[in-house]
Amino acid sequence: MIEDILRKILESLSFFYKNKKIKEDKKIYIFINKELRKIKFKNTGLKKTHINFNKRIIHLLNKKDLSKFLRNKFIQKIFFVHNRLFIFKELQYLKKNSDWLFLKKLLNENDVGDPIRYFLYPKSSGNRINHVYHLAILKKNTDIELKKISNVFEFGAGYGCMANIFSKINKKIYFRLFDTIPVNLIQYYYLKQNKLDVGFKKTNKFQLINNQNFKIFNKIQKKSLFIANWSLSETKLKFREKFINLLKDYNYVLISFQENFEDIDNLEYFKKLSRKLVKTHQFKIIKNQFYKGNFFKKQNHYFMIGKKLN
8 A cells, every 4th residue: 555655665764773672571471362362352432443453453462572563554553653744843842842851851762662763853753752742732731730640541542652651750650541452452561561560450550441341430539631642533422422421520631633533523523522511621622733634634633622620
């Protein structure tokens, strides 16, 4: 496909930087294999695109080699942004930010999964720059103090990049990652290789959550954040409801979304949602000034940023 060829060309721009080879913890694969045997894959709230993707994830997990999983084209298509020019604009925005010294530390990439380093800033990757940029936009539009955030729920947590970033922001963070079980296992590998306390138990600092172990949680701690970057906006409308009820309890909300997804008008949906929650939160819907989609599908993208009312 042309898209795959373009992705490979962009990846080649970083040929000059090689990641260090990471020694893998073999116990991780034992755990993953055990959990794979338990999977009863159900089509709950997923679009066809994601059903097929999860099958690819299971296939990848069965190979028992995730040392270079961030080079996998299927992983990149959904989870990993690398050498795109809009990332450079985000990086410039961060460098001009008054908190640059703090943000700069969050940009430092690690070698787990063999990530493609950003060709114009090889200390980081395009994906990590993008995540930190989102946090900078959240900070600009609220009074959030990121270092004081102690409780995060991320709907659609990718391979765990945002969770890894928050491990650097607050050592005492309690981070919940909601996804499908196959993706949870990718997250387990990534975060465990980064020496973090990750698992399916409530006692884990980085708790993996999915449809099978999801419950409405006990009273949320203060200083909490709900994140859903291009995830909540890519599920069926009915499936979104229990998470909408959940985000009401969070002090801050960061949602990124595309204007339209398949047959859903997301812009109209999130405008209605902001009006629906007017008694609990103050929301802003802000156009993403740098990201306009890819070569094959141009459209506007937005942030929905919220703060709980006192």
